[in-house]
Amino acid sequence: MNCLQLTLYPSLTLTLLDENYVKKFGVKKGTRAWEDLYISGRWYSPWRYINEADGPLRDVVHRLAEKYGDCVGISISPGDEDLIFAAAFLTQNTNYHTNVLRWTRQLFTATEDVGEMAEIAPTVARSYQLQRLPAAIRDYLASGRPRDRRELLRIRGVGPKVADLYLLFTGDTTSAPVDKHYMRIAPRLGLAGAPPSPTHCRRYTCGECPIAHKCLRGLSQTKLGRLAGWVQTLAYLADKGALPAV
Structure with a gap:
């Protein structure tokens, strides 16, 4: 993969592009991903935040930045938060590149209005993710399209991973979605922790949480500060075999 492909492969903005990486859904249709500051991921540089890495992790992150800092960014698409929410919700316990891309392309072709999407989602396929999407969308709209975790x-239906996916791919790079890929790779980087507890996440911020010191998301x-989402992105790519071992 080239740098653009590495940046887009983990990102929820991939759901908004056609096979040639041209914007098909949402705002700025027809935009070519490589020409857009945000979709290309060029808006984000780990070098700006290198000093936010704590202690021994700073050396690890510096090594990663030397290898990938000028190549792998974080792709976002400002103005498409509603579509990104739907995509994030559908990622639960399924293959992103096989199922979620197929489902979202069917949904977004039918409508880009999430209110209407809530009505048609169950007709797209019988998967539980699509069956549960309407209730999630209604809550999302009723709560004012929240950006607070x-x-x-x-x-x-929204747990820590879905919330963090949404936050990361709408620009909050302190959010590191804890999935099986990150759980496998993070200990090699010096970050060993348990998956986040939904009960604790709903009650506390990471800064307040009594188990943050042993939770991979909290750690x-x-x-890592604003490097957290970028490091998680590299871990995902490495575990998928798209990057050499990090």
Whole structure:
């Protein structure tokens, strides 16, 4: 993969592009991904935040930045938060590149209005993700399209990973979605922790949480700051075999 492909492969903005990486859904249709500051991921540089890495992790992150800092960014698409929410919700316990891309392309072709999407989602396929999407969308709209993590976690069916995916790919790079890929790779980087507890996440911020010191999400935010989402992105790519071992 080239740098653009590496940046887009993990990103939820991939759901908004056609096979040639041209914007098909949402705002700025027809935009070519490589020409857009945000979709290309060029808006983000880990070098700006290198000093936010804590202690021994700074050397690890510096090594990663030397290898990938000028190549792998974080792709976002400002103005498409509603579509990104739907995509994030559908990622639960399924293959992103096989199922989620197919489902979202069917949904977004039918409508880009999430209110209407709530009505048609169950007709796209019988998967539980699509069957549960309407309730999640209704909660999302009723709560004012939240950007706060704990408010997102009050939405039916939204757990820590979905909330953090949404936050990361709408520009909050302190958010590191803890999935099986990150759980496997993070210990090699010096970040060993448990998956986040939904109960604790709904009650506390990471800064307040009594188990943040042993939670991979809490440790990532505390020890990496605005590098957390980028490091998680590299871990995902490495575990998928798209990058050499990090």
